[in-house]
Amino acid sequence: MPIPLITKGITEGLSSIPHIYTVLKFAPWLLLIVALKYYFGGARNGSERLMHSKVVMVTGGTSGIGASVVYELASRGAQVILLTQQSQSDIFLIDYIEDLRKSTGNQLIYAEQVDLSSLHSIRTFATKWIDNVPPRRLDMLVFCATTASPNSSKRKVTVDGIDEEWQVNYLANFHLLSILSPALRVQPPHRDVRIIMTTCSSYIAAPKLDFSQLDSHTIPPNKPTANSRTTTKQSRKPASTPRPKPKPNRTRNPQTPKSLFALSKLSLMIFANSFQKHLNAFKRPDGQPPSTRVILVDPGYSRTPGTRRWLTCGSLWGLLLYLLTWPLWWLVLKSPPQGAQSILYAAMEARFGRGEGGWMIKECREVDFARTEITDDGVGKQLWELSERQIEAMEKEGAVKRALAKKEKEEEEQMGRSSKAASGSKSASSGGVKEQTAGSRRSRRGNGNKS
Ligand SMILES: NC(=O)c1ccc[n+]([C@@H]2O[C@H](COP(=O)([O-])OP(=O)(O)OC[C@H]3O[C@@H](n4cnc5c(N)ncnc54)[C@H](OP(=O)(O)O)[C@@H]3O)[C@@H](O)[C@H]2O)c1
Incomplete structure (x- = not known):
């Protein structure tokens, strides 16, 4: 596709290529963005090491x-x-x-x-x-x-x-x-x-x-x-x-x-x-x-959650501003x-x-x-x-x-146990009649006696 177009441009003149002036107007900006993106992307690691078993x-x-x-x-x-x-x-x-x-x-x-x-x-x-x-x-x-x-x-x-x-x-x-x-x-x-x-x-x-x-x-x-x-x-x-x-x-x-x-x-x-x-x-x-x-x-400065939190000052307005200016951060970070x-x-x-x-x-x-x-x-x-x-x-x-927290917890547990025991002995002393749980041996025996 580009080769026939280029050939046409050389043989018949630039104006024969459709939209060529628009392309030529924006191409330097596009190149600039690519160059900046490459520059801010930083250096790339070229070293390798065997990491198995490390x-x-x-x-x-x-x-x-x-x-x-x-x-x-x-x-x-x-x-x-x-x-x-x-x-x-x-x-x-x-x-x-x-x-x-x-x-x-x-x-x-x-x-x-x-x-x-x-x-x-x-x-x-x-x-x-x-x-x-x-x-x-x-x-x-x-x-x-x-x-x-x-x-x-x-x-x-x-x-x-x-x-x-x-x-x-x-x-x-x-x-x-x-x-x-x-x-x-x-x-x-x-x-x-x-x-x-x-x-x-x-x-x-x-x-x-x-x-x-x-x-x-x-x-x-x-x-x-x-x-x-x-x-x-x-x-x-x-x-x-x-x-x-x-x-x-x-x-x-x-x-x-x-x-x-x-x-x-x-x-x-x-x-x-x-x-x-x-x-x-x-x-x-x-x-x-x-x-x-x-x-x-x-x-180097990167687009991470930490950076985003910092750039937005941890606020919703900050986040909105960050989203609006996102292309800039995409370019420079x-x-x-x-x-x-x-x-x-x-x-x-x-x-x-x-x-x-x-x-x-x-x-x-x-x-x-x-x-x-x-x-x-x-x-x-x-x-x-x-x-x-x-x-x-x-x-x-x-x-x-x-x-101290452990001791406090133990004391609370101890108090809970002793209050349970106290209420148990109280109910025993007030007639010794235990509440009957449905399906328990005691309740079954009670029901049997009734029948
Ligand atoms: N990003 C940059 O622009 C930039 C620039 C220069 C230097 N650096 C340095 O690069 C390093 C990585 O930065 P980053 O931006 O990638 O960080 P980041 O996205 O903010 O991530 C921070 C990490 O730290 C962990 N963390 C936070 N508090 C912790 C705690 N109390 N206990 C255990 N883990 C905790 C987080 O765990 P959770 O996921 O559980 O929260 C998360 O994994 C940092 O040393 C930073 O200073 C970054």
Whole structure:
């Protein structure tokens, strides 16, 4: 079709081709859109790695970029363990895993409940994992879970009483890796273990870490701070005092800066560097070099549920505006599979299986950190200590709360049993006539006597 038209255009002149001037008018715009789409789509991963038999743990693997990473790794045969906030019996999670197993042809996809907004949930899973004898195989950890508060005046606080952005984006990863650290160190030396943490370019604009303020920024004022260590004060109420069930609530901490998301990402990067150094400093009993490498990845801005929530400010008007301007977002934002490319590159590129680790990847190539404190040992040590203190304080308080709730439940059950027993003995003393249940031996005998 185009060849006869082109021939006609050459031999008889351009005007002989129908609608040629309209086509010529719009063609440059179309080319521009294609070029922009290609540019904003970002780099593509060109590395491959055999993933059969590799055990990969993924947080945030149920949505957005994480879901694309899971699909790609599972398609290549990896055994995937999704760490999700929902329980394994959640109907949507079951459907999701079944679909994934079908579409990838891989049955080795499982889920474990790990709610990153609960330190107890993380500890329960991680201790179960490291308690396994012999130690379980672990080839890769991909951290894609994230949360971004679309409205800074309605911030969420976790069950542990910590700002949700700080906990899910940073502290939970610190907690999980701190407990799993022995499981990483016992992996055989020939195993190429990779820890991939996703960050965001917003870290570049994050304010400087102020360790004297970090507690008050991340823990609402009614909570004891990690530095004060007054963890059990609030919980020492009499057991009979009714307490509300712990659940995430929306509160506004006046001290929380708007940039806490960026701060949590910067902290994650500082921790990634410190954790790599911690792993490298470990002397293996077999004298072999460490086999675990930490890689930070910035996937680039993508059209994921998280981005949509953030762009729409979590409001219906925002959603309407987003839908009206959708062509713009379609053009300038990557799709989730495009966002996954740099993570897949970090997971599969052969050279990341050697060396000291601690790299940063963006657009499928290694880049430098834009902030000097990421590689600063002093800052890393201070942040590590503060994180440990926060976790210790909040875990202690959580343990006391759970113990009190358990005691309260037992007391209620005990009271229920004794009131039942009391009403039983009362009815026995008032004539000893037991209510006859239809069909019971007593009622049948009663009926028999009547007849
Ligand atoms: N999208 C972007 O434009 C962009 C840009 C730069 C960097 N990044 C980074 O890329 C990563 C992935 O981002 P995304 O946009 O794909 O994320 P997303 O679509 O918002 O998905 C977030 C994931 O985190 C999970 N999650 C949230 N809270 C959790 C909790 N308490 N416990 C366990 N899991 C929890 C969610 O689980 P549910 O499905 O159960 O809610 C979901 O799977 C993040 O680290 C993000 O910072 C993204």
